[in-house]
Amino acid sequence: MQSHIEIDAVExxxxxxxxxxxxxxxxMRNRSFAIGAVLFGSVVLVTFLGPLLTDVSPNALSMRNRFQPPSFDNLLGTDNLGRDMFARVIYGAQLSLMIGTSVVILNAIFGVMLGALAGFYARLDNILMRIADALMAFPAVLLAIGIAAALGPSSMTxxxxxxxxxxxxxxxxxxxxxxxxxELDFVMAARASGATDFRIIMKHVLPNSMAPMIVQLSFVFAYSVLSEAVLSFMGLGAPPTVPSWGILISEGRAYMREAAxxxxxxxxxxxxxxxxxxxLGxxxxxxxxxRMKVEEG
Amino acid sequence: MSKVLINVANLVKHFTLATSNPFVRDKPVVRAVDGVSFTVSEGETLGLVGESGCGKSTVGRLILNLLPASSGAVEFDGHDILSMDSAGMRSVRKDLQIIFQDPHASLNPRMTVEEIILEPLYAQGHKRTPELRAYAAELLEMVGLPARFRNRHPHQFSGGQRQRIGIARAIAPKPKLVVCDEAVSALDVSVQAQVINLMQDLKAKMGMSYLFIGHDLAVVRHISDRIAVMYLGRIVEIARCDDLFSRPLHPYTQALMAAIPVAHPRLRHKRDRVRGELPSPLSPPKGCHFHPRCPFAQDICRSEAPQLRQMGDEHQASCHFAEDLPEKATAAQ
Amino acid sequence: MSSDTPILSIRDLTVDFAPKSGRLPAVSNVSFDVTAGEMMCVVGESGSGKSVTALAIMGLLAADTAISGNILFEGRDITRLSRREWQKIRGRQIGMIFQEPMTSLNPVFTIGRQLVETIRHHERVSVRAARDRAVELLDMVGIPSPRSRLDDYPHQMSGGMRQRVMIAIALICSPRLLIADEPTTALDVTIQGQLLDLLNDLRSETGTAIMLITHNMGVVAEVADRVTVMYSGCVAEQAEVMQIFDHPAHPYTSGLMNCTPKLTVTSAQLNTIPGSMPNPAAAPPGCLFAPRCELAIDACSEGRPAQVNLTGNHSSACIRAEMLLGESAE
Structure with a gap:
């Protein structure tokens, strides 16, 4: 059935x-966007305002205050060396978010570029996708560990x-x-008007392929933060003097029973x-x- | 007679089907377009009719060079289209536009109406200027939509309105030839009539030519000066509109006309329907492609493919018995 | 068979997909009859509610759809039936064929198997007997060398052949009523003619009543006995086919006929109906067709017009129907 809004009735x-x-x-009327924005927004805010929220250094030792459970003095407790967990989580966020953002940016550039080339040019498709298949044949974490091990531990790695x-x-x-x-007609129409391949990809194809891409990138961010934790946990991420969330978990693991x-x-x-x-994604x-504008209006 | 704008000569398109079996050496070949020739003059509308799978849409894509032809020649406005490099082709494209069948798939849903209409000009390297934006408003008015809709997105319009936007896009670069690929087939009858009238008005105003591809003879007749009838990749008859309808010289053309529903229940009559269905283009019948369905088929039709022959002023038909056909048809009735 | 007893009788059928939204219902207050053995054509453009009406008769609408009114099949109100009772009627006494013959058949089974399974679902017969019956049915719908086609998969058949198979499946239980929703729209003209002939022949051979839904006035002129014209979910006009074509009593009916391009008439301009179908979210107050109607007067925008009974079986939902009728009689 055909339904359309009566054009004259709309401002x-x-x-x-x-x-x-x-x-x-x-x-903001989109509930998942609003909740996502609030959650992620507060994480980002805390990360950047971190140094203002606490005057305790994340690496300040205090042997007398080891394994303190959360209290007014130490909002989130202290670790095995008496370091304040609140400060460590806040400072750790910087590293985790930095890595996540970087991976997303690299994905947005290379993943989208290679995907667009493979999808648009049948000739490139075979080569690019066979390489992708080969890389995807390894379990994700194993491959990351392998590469990180080969390059040596650092956040760049x-x-x-x-x-x-x-x-x-x-x-x-x-x-x-x-x-x-x-394959859609409007792409054909653009080609018939003499648009270059570059213009067709940038103006017509990619904007209409965006939906799964946005969701995928939000996954990549989340996975990167998690996987960075795994890499750090294995000692392949950032050197342990800088706390990242992964390192925090890794260090805390030994004391799970006493200091959860x-x-x-x-x-x-x-x-x-x-x-x-x-x-958010x-x-x-x-x-x-x-097209979603109408459903709401 | 006015100048020939596009001359299509012996156009052929074969699609090779991919088979999953690597040991099959002779992959099946579909002869989608099998030696098609026609011309369209300046300011003329040529209708191209046929049933689904006869290759009429492929012809449209081929002459726009959106698909590479297997062989043949297309001469458009002095350019040999099929051998042009991509830069040369790009400059010819402003003179050659297309209107699609499906008004829902032919407009980029992420663009505003103005962006869609001006896209052919941007693609040709024009910059977004106030003059150009005023031109977009003018185009919208020309196709019967208020200019204030220009910031809307396609989903806010009905099918008929979208088709108007598609038409505005096609006429934006002031083309010389517009290929209308089933341009009104997806529309409701009451809207279809509006769009057909619009297309005729625009043609009168801008003096362009149409290649009007369709399957509804009544619609094609209404808008065309001449009509070419296609069957299984070949043109079987081509003639001036009134001539074709008063003196169809190919049994397939006759069958198509006989299949059109009557206009009034009083005109109902028992008729001899054409038998069978379109054969598979993978293995077209030998000789005349139409012979398995033809009521007048003889031995020669099964062995020899008839050529298009001149049957009068601007009237060509490819039937071995084109001369006798009018008598035969009346005798059969 | 008494030809004037309605086999299907619809009274004040209203189908609303979003009752609280204030939008126009998909079908509102539709009433019509289909008498035994007749070919009733329901004509309308997209959005007219013609297909929704058919789905309502078949009980194929989503469970949360608000349906009111009565659908009487052979005197029984099927809207009051339980799911199981309804299922007994559906397929056995009312058959349906759809527009899209490409997707209505299961692509992974041969057509023979699909026929045989349906036959055995309805009747306790052996596979061999069911196959024989399948061959008989395929022969009846005009499929050449039917026995060899039993082992074909749907993709090996053309659209027209598949539609014939769909008709064969619908005929398995010799239904009293066959609902055909745009059965020829997806097909080529030459095939469309063949199928219309087939439907007509089946009707005269088996006495099955057919409710044919179409948007094409040509199809109506070709096969209809009686016509129901729908617009925006309402019935605009009902009459015998000759009456509709000779003396249309609703401006939409005549508009629809005039804007169809014809082979016999070649004028420079086609007649058109200006504008488009009203938006269900902002329907005009009075007659739904009034904003597009050349004959609209002030009274047309004051309340929905009721069906006016004209001569015999002719009724129209236009307040100026009598005037229109008088004009065309002159």
Missing amino acids: DEPTGLARFYATARRF AIIALSVVYVPRTARVVRSSVLVVK WLTVVPGVAIAITALGLNL DGLRDVLDP
Whole structure:
């Protein structure tokens, strides 16, 4: 059945500031976007305001206060060397988020580029996708550990290793939606108008392949934060003087029974970040789709 | 007679089907377009009719160079389209536009109406200027949509309105030839009539030519000056509109006309329907492609493929018995 | 068989997918009859509610759809039936064929197997007997060398052949009523003609009543006995086919006929109906067709017009119907 809104009944699109407010309202009306934005926004806020929220250094030892459970003095307790967990989680966020963001950016560049090329050019498809298959044949964490082990422990290593792991996965997702979109009539129309391949990919194909890509990138971020924890846990990430969430879990693991908060606190931080990002990704996918405007209005 | 705008000569397109069996050496070949020739003059509308799978849409894509042809020649406005490099082709494209069947798939859902309409101009290297934006508004008015809709997205429009947007996009670069690929087939009858009228008005205003591809003879007749009838990759008859309808010289053309539903229940009559269905293009019948369904088929039809022959002023048909056909048809009735 | 007893009788059928939204229902207050052995055509454009009506008769609408009114099949109100009782009627006494012959058959089974299974689902017969019956049915719907086609998969058949198979499946239980929803729309013209002939022949041979849903006035002119014209979920006009074509009493009916391109008429401009179907979320107050109607007067926007009974079986939902009728009679 055909349904469409009666054009005359709708006000013309607003412009300028009004348009910005309208857009913002539209974004926040999407529940998953709103919740995701609040969750992830608070993580980012805490990360950057971290040094203002606590005057305790994350590495300040205090042997008298070892294994203190959460209290007013130490909001989230202390670890085996008496270091304040609140400070350590906040400072650790910087590293975890930095790695996650870097991996997402690299994925957005290389994964999307390779996926678009493979999907658009049948000739490149075979080569690129066989390489991707080969990389994806390894279990993700194992491959990351292998690469990180070969390059030596550093945060740069973690970023490179995680990118090598996730770029083929992103490329696959992008490729499959490009394959569908490039057959649509409007792509044919653009080609018939003399648009270059570059223009067709950038203006017509990619914007319409965005939905799965956004969701995939939000996954990549969440996975990177988690996997960085695994790498750090194995001693292949950042050197242990800088606390990352992974390292915190790794260090706390030995005292699970006596001081559960040492692992629970960074674990919950990772969970909140991952959840926030997934919701944000889902919401973004829907909000950026112009077709969704009608359903609400 | 006015100048020939596009001359299509012996156009052939074979699709090789991919088989999963690597040991099969001769992969099946579909002869989607099998030696098609026609011309379209300036300001003329040529209708191209046929049933699904006859290759009419492929012809449209081939002359726009959206698909590589297997062989043949297309001369458009002095350019040999099939041998052009991509840069040369790009500059010709502004003169050659296309309107698609499906108004839901042919507009980029992420773009605003203005962006969609001006896309052919941007693709040709024009910059977004106030003049160009004013031109977009003018185009919208020309296709019967208020200019204030220009910031809307396609999903906010009905099928007929979207098709108008598709038409605005096609005429934006002031093309010389527009290929209309089943441009009104997906629309409701009441909307279809509006769009057909619009297309005729625009043609009168802008003086372009149409290649109007369709399957509904009544619609194609309404808009065309001449009609080419295709069957299984070949043109079987081509003639001026009224000539084709008053004196169809190919049994398939007759069958197509006989299949059109009557306009009034009083005109109902028992008729001899054409038998059978379109054969598989993978293994077309030998000789005349139509012979298994033809009521007048003889031995020669099964062995020899008839050529298009001149049967009068601007009237060509490819039937061995084209001369006798009008008598035979009346005798059969 | 008494030809004037309705086999199917629909009274005030209203189907609303979102009752609380204030949107126009998909079908509102539709009433019509199908008498035994007749070919009733329901005509309308997309969004007219014609397919929804068919799905409602078959009980194929989602469970949370608000349906009111009565659907009487052979005198029994099937909307009051339990799911199981309804299922007994569906397929046995009412058969349905759909527009899309490509997707209505299961691609992984041969058509023989699909026929045989359906036959054995309804009747206790051996596989061999069921196969014989399948061959008989395929022969009846005009499939050449039916026995050899039993082992074909749907993809090996053309669209027209598949639609014939669908008709054969619908005929298994010799239904009293066959609902055909745009059965020829997806097919080529030459095949469309063949199928219409087939439906017509089946009706005269088996006495099955057919409710044919279409958007094409040509199809109506070709096969209909009686016509129901639908617009925006409402019945605009009902009459015998000759009456509809000779004396249309609703402006939408005549508009629909006039804007269909015809082979016999070649004028420069086609007649059109301006505008498009009303938006269900913002329907006009009075007659739903009024905003597109050339004959609309002020009274047209005051309340939905009721069905006016004209001569005989002719009724129209236009307040100016009598005037229109008078005009065309002159």
